[in-house]
Amino acid sequence: MGWAPRLKDAALAALVAFALALPLAGFQTADTGQGFTTRFDWVAIAAGAAFAGKLLLGLVPRRFHLRQRAARRTALPENQAMPIAGAALVAFAVLLPVLPFSSRALVDLATVALIYVMLGWGLNIVVGLAGLLNLGYAAFYAVGAYSFALAAHWYGLTFWEMLPLAGLLAAVSGILLGLPVLRLRGDYLAIVTLGFGEIVRIVLNNWSPVTGGPNGVNDVPRPTFFGMPIAARAPEGVTTFNDFFHLAYNPMQRVMFLYYVCLAAALVINWFSLRIRRLPVGRAWEALREDEIACRALGLNPTTIKLSAFAISAMIGGFAGVFFAARAGFVSPESFNFQESATILAIVVLGGMGSQLGIVLAGVVLATLPEFGRDLAQFRMLFFGAAMVAIMIWRPRGFFSTRAPSVRLDPP
Amino acid sequence: MSKEALLAVEDLSMRFGGVTAVDEVSFTAYARDITAIIGPNGAGKTTVFNCLTGFYRPSAGSLVLAQDGKQFRLETLQGYRIARDAGVARTFQNVRLFAGMTVLENLIVAQHAELTRASRYNFGGLFGLRSHRAAERAAIERAREWLDLIGLTARANEAAGNLPYGAQRKLEIVRAMCTGPRLLCVDEPAAGLNPHESAELARFLVAIRDRFGIGILLIEHDMSVVMGISDHVVVLNYGQKIADGAASEIRRDPTVIAAYLGEEEA
Numbered sequence: 129m130g131w132a133p134r135l136k137d138a139a140l141a142a143l144v145a146f147a148l149a150l151p152l153a154g155f156q157t158a159d160t161g162q163g164f165t166t167r168f169d170w171v172a173i174a175a176g177a178a179f180a181g182k183l184l185l186g187l188v189p190r191r192f193h194l195r196q197r198a199a200r201r202t203a204l205p206e207n208q209a210m211p212i213a214g215a216a217l218v219a220f221a222v223l224l225p226v227l228p229f230s231s232r233a234l235v236d237l238a239t240v241a242l243i244y245v246m247l248g249w250g251l252n253i254v255v256g257l258a259g260l261l262n263l264g265y266a267a268f269y270a271v272g273a274y275s276f277a278l279a280a281h282w283y284g285l286t287f288w289e290m291l292p293l294a295g296l297l298a299a300v301s302g303i304l305l306g307l308p309v310l311r312l313r314g315d316y317l318a319i320v321t322l323g324f325g326e327i328v329r330i331v332l333n334n335w336s337p338v339t340g341g342p343n344g345v346n347d348v349p350r351p352t353f354f355g356m357p358i359a360a361r362a363p364e365g366v367t368t369f370n371d372f373f374h375l376a377y378n379p380m381q382r383v384m385f386l387y388y389v390c391l392a393a394a395l396v397i398n399w400f401s402l403r404i405r406r407l408p409v410g411r412a413w414e415a416l417r418e419d420e421i422a423c424r425a426l427g428l429n430p431t432t433i434k435l436s437a438f439a440i441s442a443m444i445g446g447f448a449g450v451f452f453a454a455r456a457g458f459v460s461p462e463s464f465n466f467q468e469s470a471t472i473l474a475i476v477v478l479g480g481m482g483s484q485l486g487i488v489l490a491g492v493v494l495a496t497l498p499e500f501g502r503d504l505a506q507f508r509m510l511f512f513g514a515a516m517v518a519i520m521i522w523r524p525r526g527f528f529s530t531r532a533p534s535v536r537l538d539p540p
Numbered sequence: 541m542s543k544e545a546l547l548a549v550e551d552l553s554m555r556f557g558g559v560t561a562v563d564e565v566s567f568t569a570y571a572r573d574i575t576a577i578i579g580p581n582g583a584g585k586t587t588v589f590n591c592l593t594g595f596y597r598p599s600a601g602s603l604v605l606a607q608d609g610k611q612f613r614l615e616t617l618q619g620y621r622i623a624r625d626a627g628v629a630r631t632f633q634n635v636r637l638f639a640g641m642t643v644l645e646n647l648i649v650a651q652h653a654e655l656t657r658a659s660r661y662n663f664g665g666l667f668g669l670r671s672h673r674a675a676e677r678a679a680i681e682r683a684r685e686w687l688d689l690i691g692l693t694a695r696a697n698e699a700a701g702n703l704p705y706g707a708q709r710k711l712e713i714v715r716a717m718c719t720g721p722r723l724l725c726v727d728e729p730a731a732g733l734n735p736h737e738s739a740e741l742a743r744f745l746v747a748i749r750d751r752f753g754i755g756i757l758l759i760e761h762d763m764s765v766v767m768g769i770s771d772h773v774v775v776l777n778y779g780q781k782i783a784d785g786a787a788s789e790i791r792r793d794p795t796v797i798a799a800y801l802g803e804e805e806a
Contacts, residue, residue, distance in 0.1 A: 407665045408655040415649045418638035425593060426650050426719055427624030533642045537696035
């Protein structure tokens, strides 16, 4: 390639950077008054950087080009090393709160990551296994969180009482969504599920007498240790965990306790997901994803298969919702908007559809990236987007995308 | 020789708006027989299959399947129950395997009903119920026998979509057989196969008929296959039955020749 086309390419890149940077970085609203200040020097830097970058990229020999390398490195196969990697991850997760660099904020962030991993596993059942695109998964998350928060607020039910009940309620809501969309596939299904997600959020937002409207529910109780709250002081007649074990109260204990409960739940959900893939219903989900008509011709009832996928996926979302409410101590409709559904879907896609370990990686990455980007202040979302684009170039089919067979025929 | 009627089709009609795809067709398929349905393109052969296997609900007529003294009115059953309860399995003109799943998994999914029962509707299986594990081993063993028969045992753990076309066709037939059917409906199994593969497929169909004593309903354009293995041929043209009889009679039937070659000048 000669110099002229290279310069033209670079100029084009600079133009795009200029067009993007002008509204994004060129203007800043002033802290006082109604005016804004301009930062055209930033725009110039962005355009200049794009120009120079593109020009330098043109000098890189073709065989090192990112796109060509990406074609060869699409995704890692899920192989024998996976169980070892999984065990190492579990060991790390168990030890995390006692590691020297650990802090209260880190354990709290790890709890958030675990909740996202659970959500990813839950959505994976319906999207990755059954092949039914669901864009409203946050609705089930909301059903779980709100049923716990509201039951605690109105009826004084505890975390442990509501954990199974909220899962059950979310499963019922999954069936309620599943029934009308049995005949829909692909884009049409995606639109209806998107609508369902919004309906749930709007109902929560507007049914103020019950849900508290946009203000949400504030007094969500924390999980107790066999009925003993982890707190500095307890109400009359209740022994705290700290009194019982003669431990000095430390707020870290509460965070750690929730983290471990979350980790245990995640491990149970993981066991359940791995197991159900090898059961008739799990294979039927995958068969349904591959070919619904062939399923029917083989005597599989598509209705029950779809509803079971919706119900189980929603149930896991409901459990995650309970943990979310217990962690924040507060729920509001804003936490369950479309952005949330999109993030969970991104975890499933980024992890590589159907891969348990891939979802763990993607869940941790997506939950922690915005935190690491905090120093970038207003450019946090830009950083987040750039990171996602980079991951998709690097691993277009997700972190792990080779499917492990649910059953093998060993040589006799 | 008295034969046991397996499927009785009576006055079957299927209309799509103003188009009558199948017009009052009646025929009987017998157990342990290979019944071929032939006819020019658009004669309504696949429509008959789709009515039979619950993909279409017939506009009129009845489809009665006799199985172990029980009778199933196929036109009233839901699609999946025709396969599960009445024991009618089918293959498709354009192969419909679970391409992303392995060869073995395709055959295990076909045994879904049995495995579901053995796993106590999955709940028992979740906790490793013994009867489920035994049923799964039996299912894998059955799959292995079938794979041995079609020479695909070595590729059991590969994705079904990666098999060559001829092997996919055979696998689809075997998958249908894994549901334990009384009547196997195969839609153009020899389409896209070379003469050698077609002959092999024909022998394969005869072999499974002989071994399992099932009835086979066959749609096929390849006359060497049809004439070679059919006990009984039904000829459709423009949705109507124009002939019905043994292969040797059909070959000489003037109306059939006319339908295939065009009307002869008198």
